[in-house]
Amino acid sequence: MSYITPLFTHASGQPSEPAHFFEQMNLPVPHAGESYRRPVNPGDRHLVFLNDFGLVIRITANDLVMNQSHPHFLKPLFTRQGEKYRIDIDPGIDCTATRAETKKIYAYLGRTYGIQVDDERPDNVGFIPDGTRRYPVLIDLDPRYTRICPDSAAVERLSASARLAATLLKWRKPAAAFDPDHQEKFYKPLLDLAADMWPAHRNNADPAKIAQFFSACAAFKQRQNLLSIWTDEANNYNYTTWVARAYAMRLEKHAGPAQTPINAP
Ligand SMILES: Nc1ncnc2c1ncn2[C@@H]1O[C@H](COP(=O)(O)OP(=O)(O)OP(=O)(O)O)[C@@H](O)[C@H]1O
Numbered sequence: 001m002s003y004i005t006p007l008f009t010h011a012s013g014q015p016s017e018p019a020h021f022f023e024q025m026n027l028p029v030p031h032a033g034e035s036y037r038r039p040v041n042p043g044d045r046h047l048v049f050l051n052d053f054g055l056v057i058r059i060t061a062n063d064l065v066m067n068q069s070h071p072h073f074l075k076p077l078f079t080r081q082g083e084k085y086r087i088d089i090d091p092g093i094d095c096t097a098t099r100a101e102t103k104k105i106y107a108y109l110g111r112t113y114g115i116q117v118d119d120e121r122p123d124n125v126g127f128i129p130d131g132t133r134r135y136p137v138l139i140d141l142d143p144r145y146t147r148i149c150p151d152s153a154a155v156e157r158l159s160a161s162a163r164l165a166a167t168l169l170k171w172r173k174p175a176a177a178f179d180p181d182h183q184e185k186f187y188k189p190l191l192d193l194a195a196d197m198w199p200a201h202r203n204n205a206d207p208a209k210i211a212q213f214f215s216a217c218a219a220f221k222q223r224q225n226l227l228s229i230w231t232d233e234a235n236n237y238n239y240t241t242w243v244a245r246a247y248a249m250r251l252e253k254h255a256g257p258a259q260t261p262i263n264a265p
């Protein structure tokens with residue numbers, strides 16, 4: 001497929017899939033300079049940062065979508081599968097792993113699960129912000145650079161290697177830290193709200209449920225369970241801070257979910 005298709009244009013009166021998504025979410029459709037495009041192959045992935053909600057909207061060309069069922073892959077709170085793109089709403093997590101932590105995380109994921117990553121960089125991992133900084137997840141999932149190659153030895157070594165990694169990482173409660181359902185449990189109130197805000201078979205979302213979801217996200221953000229770490233200049237990876245700021249300025253003027261009173265569960 002072509003990666004130069006303008007993502008957010010309304011061709012012949014019809015919004016593109018990503019533009020339709022933003023409209024249904026009651027968010028302004030991003031302008032140029034308000035979304036993050038990867039420097040290599042721009043166009044195959046876009047990120048839009050929602051600072052006040054601690055959310056990232058991730059738009060991925062369908063042929064680059066990767067199965068995210070692994071417990072240490074970041075899972076979206078909501079996904080919309082379109083003809084050309086998959087659009088996810090990802091939780092904003094703690095992407096401040098040091099180089100030393102990053103090394104240990106990739107070593108653990110490789111040894112325990114056979115996960116192989118070509119670009120083992122600190123900016124592609126993060127921690128679920130549960131207050132422990134002990135549950136690592138990969139955020140930059142791309143089938144060209146990430147694969148799972150479990151072999152029987154790796155599977156046999158699983159529990160011993162998980163213990164070893166926990167010791168290496170000085171994680172004091174490995175049992176809790178490596179709960180495979182950790183993400184589902186941690187984000188459960190948001191996942192429950194997201195589940196029926198826009199059923200897959202319907203073209204239009206339910207505006208009241210969308211507003212409820214965003215209110216709950218804002219409340220999670222206030223409790224620091226959703227983060228917008230990219231707003232901090234120290235984490236300005238490839239201009240993420242700048243594009244996030246540009247979009248936030250327009251979002252402020254938009255009568256969208258930001259205007260919704262917070263009455264989260
Ligand atoms: N869910 C998230 N929570 C916090 N920060 C995020 C999240 N998703 C993305 N980011 C920030 O945006 C940056 C870019 O994200 P990501 O690595 O997924 O994009 P990319 O398209 O692969 O870009 P590149 O090829 O430049 O690495 C991350 O390094 C991180 O700083």
Ligand SMILES: [Mg+2]
Pocket residue numbers: 123124140
């Ligand atoms: Mg990356």
